[in-house]
Amino acid sequence: MRAALDAVYREHARRVFSTLVRLLGSFELAEEALHDAFLAAAEQWPAHGVPAHPVAWLVSAGRYRTIDRLRRERRFMAWDDTLADPAPGPDALAEARDEIPDDRLRLVFTCCHPSLSEDARIALTLREVCGLGTEAIAAAFVLPTPTLAQRIVRAKAKIAAARIPYEVPGPAELPARLTSVLRVVYLVFNEGHAARDAGLADEAIRLARLLLVLMAPEPPAETRGLLALLLLSDARRAARLDADGALVPLDRQDRRLWNRALIAEGCTLAEAALRQRGFGAYALQAAIAAVHAEAADADATxxxxxxxxxxxxxxxxxxxxxxxxxxxxxxxxxxxxxxxxxxxxxxxxxxxxxxxxxxxxxxxxxxxxxxxxxxxxxxxxxxxxxxxxxxxxxxxxxxxxx
Known part of the structure; x- marks a missing residue:
């Protein structure tokens, strides 16, 4: 059971956290609720088994344990009077299942609000949305860890003070916010790629796909370009290391191991992006990756x-x-x-x-x-x-x- 609980944590913890931020309106309360939820799972799952919908179960457990604690401490909030009895029923679980898929995207746009500096947006998203450690983010920024930690704390405080809404912005605000969000997704993928963290790379691709859906029916060129770039890069995942875990450079990779389905999708997206007005760095990088992917071997590049x-x-x-x-x-x-x-x-x-x-x-x-x-x-x-x-x-x- 410990192995199953650890697997659920690795796969779903940040998704649970994102939904708890929306429900509780606070990063700090959501972190405490996340801890309480997995504590409850450790207590109950060994006896009852892993629930059919573990993410919804964890969201409900964390939310209602937090409400109970706040009521016991008599720390009432404005939203508290509207909450149901702290015993999650089927409707609450169904609601959680329905709303969880977009919650991390909502959190990305919150963390990328224009009132924050660009570095703060990226650092906060990497920490809160993706769960990267502060030290890893500091290394990416080439900053001392305490400096990066203070930047994250200040960003959270600014979100709370400005009452920044936890939502995907409307059509009028979306284009201005998109550049920062795309960069965050790109950096998340790069971190996963560099650290051989398949889960993190997969999460970046999932976010890029969600952005593409969000921009429908005519996504901006760079939204298509970013997804194309991530797919074409990820297509080489299986060939990057040999059987002993040693790095294999691009010109020596066994191209039979490349994921041809991802390459086909990435090339199609890259071509579509380059046909649109306003394409930029992501679309051009995707086009470069496509040239590599379409070569039969290194000499044919x-x-x-x-x-x-x-x-x-x-x-x-x-x-x-x-x-x-x-x-x-x-x-x-x-x-x-x-x-x-x-x-x-x-x-x-x-x-x-x-x-x-x-x-x-x-x-x-x-x-x-x-x-x-x-x-x-x-x-x-x-x-x-x-x-x-x-x-x-x-x-x-x-x-x-x-």
Whole structure:
């Protein structure tokens, strides 16, 4: 039973939390209710079994235990007088089942309210919607953990003070809020991808699909583009690690393991996004991923088309990371020396980004500049966050030093 309870927690805890935020109107009360709900499950499920609808059961248990506690403490709130008797009946469970699917989307839009700074929106969503630890989010932001924690606390306080509603905004407000929400979903996927957390990556895809439905009948290009990008990236999941858990670079992956259904869906979405007005960085990144996905093997990759797409991406998003990726594509089209000429000036702009020295090391190795390659590999190993990447880079370094 402990294993079953742990599985329900991993899969559904943040969904339960999102609904409890809506029902209780407070992040803090929802966190306490979530704890109470799983405590109740630990007490009752071993005797009665896992309920048919565990999410609805947990929502009801957390909600009504919180109401009981508030009443006992005589901390009445305005909504308290309207609540039913704190014994969840079939109607309450049915309501919870019906309303839970969109609750996390509601919470995303709440956390991405324009009254918050962009960094606060993203940090709060990663913490409250996806359940990432404060330390992991701080690492993503390259910030001290206490600084990031204070940012989250201030964001919560601002939501409470401003009485920001827990809802998906109406048509008039939706476009302005969408950019931040898309970025949050993108970062959630990247965190899951980097940490090999399939559940987190799946949740980002689920949120992207919900956004696409929400924008119907004519979703904006970037909504389609983001989902396309996530699907095309996720399609390679099974090929990224070998049987021993070692990282397999893109050019050496067994493409028979790629998920062709996801690739077909992603390519269709990417093409649709590029046909719309207003497409941007996500649609262009999806188009680049589609070129890789459609190549029969690494040698068949159309690098000239990829360079052209990076040229377009640079005009939309002129960042050092885009320039780095374009430099690698130029190297694949024109040779390592051409890529290094573009890449070397970018290294000081990306001092904490492990992909930068890793790319420089690989191009130097291909160009026969072995001393410089070894130096860059050492830098990349020191910066790598995940063990598979670190082990892969260390192995490349060892091969050059052997």
């Amino acid at each position: 159309d690098w000239a088309q990829i360079v052209g797409l990076y040229d377009a991406l640079w005009r939309v998003e002129p960042t050092p990371v885009v320039a780095l990726n374009r430099a690698v594509a130029v190297a694949m089209r024109d040779g390592p020396e051409a890529g290094l000429a573009l890449l070397r000036p970018l290294l000081p702009q990306l001092p904490a980004y492990p992909a930068a020295p890793a790319a420089a090391a690989e191009l130097c190795r291909r160009a026969g500049l072995l001393d410089e390659a070894r130096r860059h590999y050492r830098d990349a190993v020191a910066l790598a966050r995940q063990a598979p990447e670190r082990d892969f880079l260390a192995a490349r370094l060892a091969a050059l030093c052997g």
